[in-house]
Amino acid sequence: MTKQTLDIGTNANDGTGDTLRSGGEKINDNFNELYSTLGGNSIATNGINAAYATHEMNGNGTVNDSDTLILFNSTGTIAATLSDGTSTGEYKIFLNINSGVATVTPTSFGNGTNFALSQYGSTQAVWAGSKWYLIGHKDSADTDVVIT
Numbered sequence: 001m002t003k004q005t006l007d008i009g010t011n012a013n014d015g016t017g018d019t020l021r022s023g024g025e026k027i028n029d030n031f032n033e034l035y036s037t038l039g040g041n042s043i044a045t046n047g048i049n050a051a052y053a054t055h056e057m058n059g060n061g062t063v064n065d066s067d068t069l070i071l072f073n074s075t076g077t078i079a080a081t082l083s084d085g086t087s088t089g090e091y092k093i094f095l096n097i098n099s100g101v102a103t104v105t106p107t108s109f110g111n112g113t114n115f116a117l118s119q120y121g122s123t124q125a126v127w128a129g130s131k132w133y134l135i136g137h138k139d140s141a142d143t144d145v146v147i148t
Contacts, residue, residue, distance in 0.1 A: 001033050063104070069093045072102035072117065082106040085127025092132075095122045106132040116146040 004026040009017030055067035060079045072078045077100040096102040096117035105114040110131035125132045
């Protein structure tokens with residue numbers, strides 16, 4: 001549905017604008033579309049509150065497509081695969097809170113073949129329509145994330 005604009009008439013109370021009822025219907029339709037697009041009936045549960053779907057990886061595996069924040073939490077090394085994104089601008093935040101190295105291999109990667117995060121390392125990957133690209137990649141010791 002395209003945005004519905006209320007017709008307020010030429011002059012105040014001249015009878016040329018929308019009726020109160022039809023104006024209210026347009027307002028309801030506009031809000032219903034916003035809530036539907038944002039995925040729910042409550043602002044607090046549909047992503048507006050900046051909550052992220054989180055995937056905690058304790059071993060090797062594939063990053064869940066629907067998750068935004070990926071936490072690596074293990075005592076050893078972790079190898080993860082990252083499938084192609086579904087929409088341009090989609091992003092993933094990676095944080096390695098484990099004591100080992102976490103290596104992520106995207107199926108389509110613009111920066112190389114894979115990237116590795118040391119303990120407390122973090123980065124963000126953004127899907128640019130055909131490949132993942134890293135932005136901001138340092139660990140707590142201000143060391144670059146290793147890209148191969």
